[in-house]
Amino acid sequence: MxxxxxxxxxxxxxxxxxxxxxxxxxxxxxxxxxxxxxxxxxxxxxxxxxxxxxxxxxxxxxxxxxxxxxxxxxxxxxxxxxxxxxxxxxxxxxxxxxxxxxxxxxxxxxxxxxxxxxxxxEMYFGSGKSEKDYVCIFVGTGIGSGIVQEGRLRYGTTGTAGEIGHIIVDLGGRSCGCGGCGCLEAYASRLAIEKRIIGALKKGRHSDIENYLTEDKPIKTSMIKKSLDNKDELVTQIINESAEYLSSGIASVINFYNPSLIILGGGLMNAIDYFYERTTELAKIKALPTPALAIKFKKAMLGDxxxxxxxxxxxxxxxx
Ligand SMILES: [Zn+2]
CATH class of the missing domain: 3.30.420.40 (ATPase, nucleotide binding domain)
Structure with missing residues (x-):
């Protein structure tokens, strides 16, 4: 039973x-x-x-x-x-x-x-199943990660290890929910991407995504995906920018931690292959050659x- x-x-x-x-x-x-x-x-x-x-x-x-x-x-x-x-x-x-x-x-x-x-x-039934040393990175409202070493999660001294979203990628840059400036999640989280799209529209840029937006509804992953598929200039630009920042954060993780595998999850990663592919390709290019050669990427398998x-x-x- x-x-x-x-x-x-x-x-x-x-x-x-x-x-x-x-x-x-x-x-x-x-x-x-x-x-x-x-x-x-x-x-x-x-x-x-x-x-x-x-x-x-x-x-x-x-x-x-x-x-x-x-x-x-x-x-x-x-x-x-x-x-x-x-x-x-x-x-x-x-x-x-x-x-x-x-x-x-x-x-x-x-x-x-x-x-x-x-x-x-992911450890029990997803992409980490047959692995022992890896980092799971989830791109959602914020960006967080779980560090797995010898099959166990590393919590750190205060239980807060893995806060990759607050790696600083731009000195004195955009303000972050944590009170700091220039954190990765202020550039590459789902929320940051939404804010950038809405901000650009308010400034008068036009985009295919306007066809799907209504006053009271937030931007959905499916809308971003549609606009990317339609080669919309604005959405493509913002996704490219986010992939640029996210891959820099991930390259830093590769250099610092030297994992064999990085699992990427979250709605956008899950649904938009282009975002996943571009981010992982750039991360490999930006990381140091030796750890970059050994790194594998997988999408989180269990989705939501x-x-x-x-x-x-x-x-x-x-x-x-
Ligand atoms: Zn922060």
Whole structure:
């Protein structure tokens, strides 16, 4: 009989909750809810609780069929105590999420951060499966990475290792959400790309992407992809620029850490081959010759699901 657990990925804009078969990595059922408009902790916590109830109901399972609950949050966390210290994008601060969910469901709850769970997902059932030393880089709202050495994640002294998004690629450059200037994620994250496109349109540049945009809807990956396919000048220029910065950050990682493999994930990497190809080609050119010769690149295999699969496996990972 298979073993199941619930995995939750609490991202910058959404909650993704799924029932995962822990033996095969299969996502049996999942629910996605937006959090953007939610203000106040109570509301978001209630939403998390509801997704768990709904996903069980939809799958026809009860809590008895589930071994535990794993959750990963985009922000600073206390793994031991199970507290979300702060998750700025979702307006959460000092939330004892482990305690709250354990009380509600009477199941053990494990907490990680978003990059950690996505890396664990790829480690067990994705592109890291047969590898031991690699770096998983996820390009999303921000840019984060998980460092895997001898099959284990490196957390660093304060548990914050892998913050590749805050590598400084432009001294005195664009301001970053961290308070600094010139950080990689201010140039190459999904958010940065969106901002650049919208900024250029406001300044009067024209682009194919205007055909898909509406007032209240954000830019979607599919729109960027369409405009690139249509050889739109503006979108191509901005994607090229981002690949230029991202490849510089990745080349620095190759030089500094000398990994055998870099796994690239996140919506844009996943959906837009051109972005992936250009970034990896440039990174190889920019890195020092010896480590560059040994580097392999792979796309993250699990797409949007790497986080929930990894969250569902947090207990398995930590007991090893
Ligand atoms: Zn920064």
């Amino acid at each position: 298979s073993r199941y657990s619930i995995g939750i990925d609490l991202g910058g804009t959404k909650i993704l909750t799924g029932i995962i078969n822990k033996d095969t990595g299969e996502v049996e059922t999942y629910i996605k809810k937006k959090t953007k408009k939610d203000k106040g902790q109570e509301k978001i916590i209630q939403k998390i609780i509801n997704t768990i109830k709904n996903v069980l109901e939809e799958n026809g399972k009860t809590l008895n069929d589930i071994e535990e609950i794993g959750i990963g949050a985009a922000g600073q966390i206390d793994r031991e105590k199970g507290i979300i210290i702060n998750a700025p994008n979702i307006d959460l601060e000092n939330v004892e999420i482990k305690k709250i969910l354990e009380r509600e469901f009477n199941k053990k709850v494990y907490l990680g951060n978003d990059v950690e769970i996505a890396t664990i997902g 699901f790497s986080g929930i699969i990894g969250a569902a496996l947090l207990k398995e990972y930590r007991k090893n």
